[in-house]
Amino acid sequence: MDVYGLIGSPIEHSLSPPMHEAAYEALDLDARYVTLEPTDPVAAVNGADALGIAGLNVTIPYKQAVLEAVEPDAMAQRVGAVNTIDFSGARPTGHNTDVIGVQRAFAHHDVALSDQTAVLVGAGGAGRAVAVALRDAGARLRIHNRTESKAKALAADVDATWGGINDETLATACADADILVNATSVGMESDETPVPAAALHADLTVMDAVYRPLETRLLADATAVGADTIDGAWMLLFQGVAAFEHWTDHTAPVDAMNAALRSRLE
Numbered sequence: 001m002d003v004y005g006l007i008g009s010p011i012e013h014s015l016s017p018p019m020h021e022a023a024y025e026a027l028d029l030d031a032r033y034v035t036l037e038p039t040d041p042v043a044a045v046n047g048a049d050a051l052g053i054a055g056l057n058v059t060i061p062y063k064q065a066v067l068e069a070v071e072p073d074a075m076a077q078r079v080g081a082v083n084t085i086d087f088s089g090a091r092p093t094g095h096n097t098d099v100i101g102v103q104r105a106f107a108h109h110d111v112a113l114s115d116q117t118a119v120l121v122g123a124g125g126a127g128r129a130v131a132v133a134l135r136d137a138g139a140r141l142r143i144h145n146r147t148e149s150k151a152k153a154l155a156a157d158v159d160a161t162w163g164g165i166n167d168e169t170l171a172t173a174c175a176d177a178d179i180l181v182n183a184t185s186v187g188m189e190s191d192e193t194p195v196p197a198a199a200l201h202a203d204l205t206v207m208d209a210v211y212r213p214l215e216t217r218l219l220a221d222a223t224a225v226g227a228d229t230i231d232g233a234w235m236l237l238f239q240g241v242a243a244f245e246h247w248t249d250h251t252a253p254v255d256a257m258n259a260a261l262r263s264r265l266e
């Protein structure tokens, strides 16, 4: 039996176990996916290697810390964070499937990114993966963040423009944009939105990284003005799909993984 897992803290509400186990069941693979909450992430990666664990996902707050325990690939180095570790080689290798997860979520909805104008709200860990995903796919990008210095630093890294998050600057930025992505935690288990409804319009595709609730205030406001929406479960799904495909020789059973995820969200 192959054992996969997730390290992070807290991880008790993680949806990765049902998502990955649905894939094992759909493909009749002899595998399990467990959640682990170590205090020392580097020791945990070394220990997992010694134990013969097949693969690990890594979540907050350990995505940067595990870099010193793995051989990071080019994307993990670029993002400065690892969310997927593969133990099949001589040394554990570190990957970042958050970036491809964002790109595949847009592709799944037939939303082109190349030559599109995108606005990203948020410049933390999730924001960084979204920024790299959008820029690599050829979008023009403007990054807005509460702490403007973080927007500025991320914008310099990915060759984007930047600004703050007051209503006026967001409305100006969104006015001629095709894509809006929220990568802040605003809206998580609350009715708040990071972007005022007045800034939204029907020509936008709005993606939210928040998936609890699935329909955030931002996405409800976007639907109300006739914009297309992509909820946060799609990003979560496709980073998991890409991790699964790193670890196994199989094409991920996307529909089974999606159904498992969505049955646990509302």
Ligand code: ATR
Binding pocket: 060, 121, 122, 123, 124, 125, 126, 127, 145, 146, 147, 148, 150, 165, 183, 184, 185, 186, 194
């Ligand atoms: P993650 O890894 O999930 O991205 P993070 O790195 O802590 O988490 O980033 C959280 C993001 O949400 C940041 O962009 C943060 O803005 P700051 O950089 O100014 O802290 C943003 N955020 C969190 N709470 C916010 C709030 N109440 N209003 C606006 N932005 C908020």
